[in-house]
Amino acid sequence: MNANDSETGRLRELHEAHVRAWNEFDLGALGQIYDPDCCIFDIIPPPVFRNLREFLEHVTPLFQSYSGFQLRTFDQVVRVDERRDDRIGWITACYELEARRGEGVYRHTGRWTEIFEKRDNTWKLVHFHSSQDPAGL
Numbered sequence: 001m002n003a004n005d006s007e008t009g010r011l012r013e014l015h016e017a018h019v020r021a022w023n024e025f026d027l028g029a030l031g032q033i034y035d036p037d038c039c040i041f042d043i044i045p046p047p048v049f050r051n052l053r054e055f056l057e058h059v060t061p062l063f064q065s066y067s068g069f070q071l072r073t074f075d076q077v078v079r080v081d082e083r084r085d086d087r088i089g090w091i092t093a094c095y096e097l098e099a100r101r102g103e104g105v106y107r108h109t110g111r112w113t114e115i116f117e118k119r120d121n122t123w124k125l126v127h128f129h130s131s132q133d134p135a136g137l
Contacts, residue, residue, distance in 0.1 A: 007080045035124040068100035087118040109133040
């Protein structure tokens with residue numbers, strides 16, 4: 001196994017921890033994954049958040065209103081940019097989301113991208129983008 005394969009494996013594990021943190025709405029785990037100044041583009045209006053704090057302040061009331069939340073990702077592509085800078089890695093994936101509030105169930109599919117930067121041998125999420133699948137709109 002070469003160093004790039006090892007870093008790809010680390011990013012894949014981080015992606016799995018990221019999905020788990022959202023499913024459990026574990027703010028501590030999210031804080032360990034995200035850079036505090038991460039730029040976030042999401043389907044939740046407003047679509048752009050300048051940092052993790054701003055995003056979490058916005059989504060926490062929404063998450064607290066759910067009686068159930070399930071996120072699943074698939075078709076992940078994990079890369080470390082060995083051509084230019086091995087401190088940059090990214091993951092693309094498709095996702096399925098189901099959220100329950102009261103008697104209602106909200107489901108959709110979409111795509112997401114995580115861009116990581118390695119600092120002092122630790123990967124931090126510096127940019128996150130999710131969007132609904134246009135075929136599902």
